[in-house]
Amino acid sequence: MHQPVAVFTDTEDLDPEPGARLLADAGFAVRVAGSRDPDVLAATAEDAVALIVGYARVDDALLDRLPHLRILATMSAGHDMIDTAAARRRGLWVTNLPDAATEDVAVHALASALSLVRDLPRADSVVRTGGWNADFAVPADGAPLPRRASELTLGLVGLGRIARKLATLAAPVFGRVAACDPYADPALWPEGVERYESLDALAAATDVLSLHLPLTPSTHGLVDAKVLDRMRPGSFLVNVARGELVAPDALVDAVDTGRLAGAALDVFPVEPPPADDPLRHHPRIRLSPHSAYLTDASRRAYVCKPAENVIAWHRTGRPLTPAVDPTA
Structure with missing residues (x-):
């Protein structure tokens, strides 16, 4: 045979x-x-x-x-x-x-969100450059103090397996967890997760926006300047899904102008990102090498x-x- x-x-x-x-x-x-x-x-x-x-x-x-x-x-x-x-x-x-890798990606998303909220990379940099807590509390660049997580809202774009796991993990940490997903089965909508009918409405109501969507023609570039402009000043973006969901120029501009306080990306439009990619060099954009799944x-x-x-x-x-x- x-x-x-x-x-x-x-x-x-x-x-x-x-x-x-x-x-x-x-x-x-x-x-x-x-x-x-x-x-x-x-x-x-x-x-x-x-x-x-x-x-x-x-x-x-x-x-x-x-x-x-x-x-x-x-x-x-x-x-x-x-x-x-x-x-x-x-x-x-x-x-x-x-x-x-549902659990692994959800944990990575939560870790990324909390690293942004607590500004852990800047705290690390302060110590490594000889500073201490006063330097972190009154930074030379005017960065704000970290905000208390229990006073913040985590917004989930998409509510598949990973996002539902993240909602469970994040519920004891964040004050509110909200989501939008027009295709989600209402029977699987997690208890305690507030429902929003549109991405625009969710973006305007959350402090950390985490993406959990597949890449399709309709989601390509979904998070564009219009969506980012609706986000609260000083909010954060986390993307562990697909790099092409986010318009990169709009993201860099949103961080540069202070609309976003920062972002954490595990995925990129081109992987690995080229040496001259602005995403690689922005001090308020935290990166990982498409490793959220890896355990x-x-x-x-x-x-x-x-x-x-x-x-x-x-x-x-x-x-x-x-x-x-x-x-x-």
Whole structure:
């Protein structure tokens, strides 16, 4: 019998070995392309039935070069790197990982929010440069004192698994937690989370705005100058979702003008951000390297769960967590 082939695209900071071992034990021949280059992927996966995708762009042109492909399994909750319309036209399954790092990303978002509220990077800088608490309390640059978290409102844009987990974690810390999500199931709306009907209204009512949306044509650039201008003076933005949700020039301008006191970004429009990207150099914008998901547990889940999706599809005809179901 012909042995089915599964190929990992780019694995970046992940070790594909545990997932590859699962696939091999299930009868697959496994290859690791280790690249986002479409020519490399087309050559490595020319006979593959399964493609396990990191950040590599899988578009219509690449799919044309992979005639045996039947399933695309992402190593992430998002699947915006895949042309899902093209996949559906070809009858391909697309899977994602809706809960591989829910807790980890929610904790990172909360840690980012509290680091901004407490101004921890400036406190660190004061000590490292020989200052002490008086220098922090009366800063040379006129920065305000940190505000008490229990007097602030945390606003969640989107109310999926990560945002609901964040709401639970943040409720004992922040005075109020509010959210807007027109697509959220009312039955899953968390108790104690105030509901807003629009992003504009939520932005105007919160002190820390945290983004938890997928990247789609309708959410691209959603947080623009108009939304940022509605935020309270001295408020903060946290983005652990997708970099393209935020208009970067508008964000820099909002921080420069003092509309925002700061921002914390784990994601960027271009990753990694180029050396001349203003986001990399702004002293009031805190950065992490798209690592919100990363823990010892999630690192294994991100390669094993896509493999389990492929194996389930191979054995039963249906993966465990489909994002695109070509039979529907």
